Amino acid sequence: MKFNDNIFNSELATQRRAEAVIANPPDTFDTLLKEYIALTGQYAKLLKQAIKLTSVGDGAQRKLMRIRNDLQERNIRIQAQKAKLEQLNQKLENASVTDPLTGLHNRRYFLSFIEGEFKTILTTPAPEIDFGPSLLFLLIDIDHFKVINDTWGHASGDKVLVQFCDLIRNASRKIDTLVRWGGEEFLMVCREADRGYGATLAERLRQGVADHRFDIGTDEPITCTCSIGFAYFPFIASFPTHMGWSQVLDLADQALYAAKNSGRNAWVGVNTVEPDHTRQNPPPSFHGLRELVASDWVALSSSLGDLNDVRL
Amino acid sequence: MQKLELAKTVDTPQVSFDPTNGQFHVEGESYPENALDFYGPVFESLNQYIEMTNGPITAHFKLSYFNSSSSKCLLDIFDILEAFHSVGGKVTVNWYYQVEDEDIKESGEDFADDLSLNFSLVSFE
Numbered sequence: 001m002k003f004n005d006n007i008f009n010s011e012l013a014t015q016r017r018a019e020a021v022i023a024n025p026p027d028t029f030d031t032l033l034k035e036y037i038a039l040t041g042q043y044a045k046l047l048k049q050a051i052k053l054t055s056v057g058d059g060a061q062r063k064l065m066r067i068r069n070d071l072q073e074r075n076i077r078i079q080a081q082k083a084k085l086e087q088l089n090q091k092l093e094n095a096s097v098t099d100p101l102t103g104l105h106n107r108r109y110f111l112s113f114i115e116g117e118f119k120t121i122l123t124t125p126a127p128e129i130d131f132g133p134s135l136l137f138l139l140i141d142i143d144h145f146k147v148i149n150d151t152w153g154h155a156s157g158d159k160v161l162v163q164f165c166d167l168i169r170n171a172s173r174k175i176d177t178l179v180r181w182g183g184e185e186f187l188m189v190c191r192e193a194d195r196g197y198g199a200t201l202a203e204r205l206r207q208g209v210a211d212h213r214f215d216i217g218t219d220e221p222i223t224c225t226c227s228i229g230f231a232y233f234p235f236i237a238s239f240p241t242h243m244g245w246s247q248v249l250d251l252a253d254q255a256l257y258a259a260k261n262s263g264r265n266a267w268v269g270v271n272t273v274e275p276d277h278t279r280q281n282p283p284p285s286f287h288g289l290r291e292l293v294a295s296d297w298v299a300l301s302s303s304l305g306d307l308n309d310v311r312l
Numbered sequence: 313m314q315k316l317e318l319a320k321t322v323d324t325p326q327v328s329f330d331p332t333n334g335q336f337h338v339e340g341e342s343y344p345e346n347a348l349d350f351y352g353p354v355f356e357s358l359n360q361y362i363e364m365t366n367g368p369i370t371a372h373f374k375l376s377y378f379n380s381s382s383s384k385c386l387l388d389i390f391d392i393l394e395a396f397h398s399v400g401g402k403v404t405v406n407w408y409y410q411v412e413d414e415d416i417k418e419s420g421e422d423f424a425d426d427l428s429l430n431f432s433l434v435s436f437e
Contacts, residue, residue: 007348007384048426049387056383056419063377063415 014042099180101158102165110179110187117189118245121234134237135245136193137252138230140168140205143264145184148224156216160224163215167208171201187249195271198230199301202267206303210265225265229256236272236297239282254289254312259302261311268310269301313364316357324350325375329357334367339374347381355388362396369393369401374408374436376416383419390423397429405431 006012021035097109105113117135142148142164149157161184168186172178181187190197206228213221231251234240243251255268262268270289273296286292290312293300302310313331320326325340336358344350361369371393378386390405397403407420417433424431 007351007381007388009348045391049384052387052422052425053380053383055422057380059415059419059422060377060379060383063413066415 011042011046014039102162102180104165104168104178104180104186106180110177110181110189113177114189114245117191118233122240134193134195135233136188136190136198136201136230137233137245137249138188138190138198138201138205138228139181139249139252139256140186140188140226140228141256141260142184142209143225143227143260145224148222152216152218152222156218159216160214160222163212164209164224164226167212168205171204171208193232195232198232198269198271199267202228202230202269203303206265206267227256227259227264228267229253229259229269230267231255231270232272236282242282251289251292255300258289258300258310258312262302262304262309267303271299271301272297273299313357313360316353318350318353325378327354329354329361331357331361331365334361334369336369336371337374338372341376342378342382344382347379347385351382351385351388354385355392358389358392362392362401366399366401368403369396370404370406372406372408373420376410376413386423390427390429393429394427403429405429406434407431408434408436411435411437 018035018039021032026032026035097105097112099106121135142160145157145160148160164184165178165180165186168178168188172188173190175191177189177191179187179189188201190201193201206226209224209226212223214224215221229252231248233243233245233248235243235248235251251270255270259266259268270292283295283297286295286297292298293312300307300310304310315331316327316329318324318327320340323341323343323345325338325342327338329336342350358369361367371389373386393401393403393405405424407423409416409420417435420431420433424433
């Protein structure tokens with residue numbers, strides 16, 4: 001037996017033989033009948049094969065369809081599981097960047113968020129406002145919080161913290177980011193803050209806290225005050241890379257310290273003075289707020305009417 | 313006569329035929345690019361065997377998927393076995409299907425239909 005490249009070789013041979021008989025019919029009826037019987041036999045065999053092949057082929061297709069359907073179902077299940085996992089991940093992620101007591105963001109969140117903000121500001125072209133895009137860093141610290149804890153207990157201290165956060169929240173805009181920075185210290189990072197916003201916000205917060213009656217479950221609600229320091233990034237709009245965000249945050253912290261130092265229930269802001277836009281060179285590097293204030297690049301603002309009362 | 317041994321590939325099954333005991337195995341999936349290239353040597357080996365001896369043939373088919381060309385070649389293999397059986401050769405066929413694989417089981421029944429061979433459907437886990 002010889003094999004070419006066709007699985008129907010023997011069937012083709014049968015057909016060729018039948019055609020040869022037609023082209024050149026045998027002389028006798030008996031010979032013709034023999035050929036006819038052989039051809040019918042081949043035909044019957046071929047038909048039987050065709051029937052089996054059709055049935056087997058349908059079976060194979062059914063199997064493939066079933067496998068496909070199984071895969072589709074599995075895929076749907078996997079997609080559902082994936083969505084669930086993503087949801088769970090999101091929850092975990094939220095939990096890992098949230099302070100459980102106050103619901104504010106924690107430091108971890110701030111650190112992941114600030115780099116992006118930083119880049120956005122440095123790459124966004126200055127719009128038509130005075131000093132271009134900026135961030136306000138505003139630090140708030142509850143005055144004498146330790147006394148509250150020591151007098152009324154930590155549970156009461158927690159109540160104060162929660163109500164304090166509500167005050168901050170109510171004073172903030174949607175685009176501001178609120179962070180519990182430390183035990184009783186909070187950071188607000190405000191986008192799109194013009195250079196007057198810090199003073200307005202700080203005064204609103206100072207006043208709001210001082211006026212608030214904190215309900216800690218005692219007969220009489222208690223009062224407390226806060227101190228605030230703020231500074232803007234970019235520190236000098238015409239030289240936006242002169243100070244990084246961490247240096248500006250450090251200035252805000254020093255301003256907060258000055259507010260504490262000056263009697264508390266007060267705010268101190270660090271503003272740059274840019275009398276004209278003609279300065280060609282950035283300022284020298286400054287070490288500390290005191291040195292900065294001594295230069296002609298900075299003007300403080302404060303809730304203390306007389307800036308001479310601000311003790312750096 | 314030499315033993316036939318074709319290793320399994322992505323699109324062809326493992327095939328073996330041992331002329332010393334007549335054990336014939338086809339196992340795997342079968343959708344070769346050219347069915348005759350693959351099954352030609354199988355036909356040749358079986359034909360050679362039945363011309364030489366009248367010893368028994370035990371054929372085992374354990375296929376999980378095969379295309380239409382392969383089905384045609386399987387039909388031709390059953391033809392060879394049927395022809396051998398009709399001249400007194402002792403032939404046993406085992407057609408294996410995985411439990412719950414109704415389609416492979418039914419294709420075994422299709423192949424068995426109308427054959428006078430000793431044809432068993434054997435399930436495995």
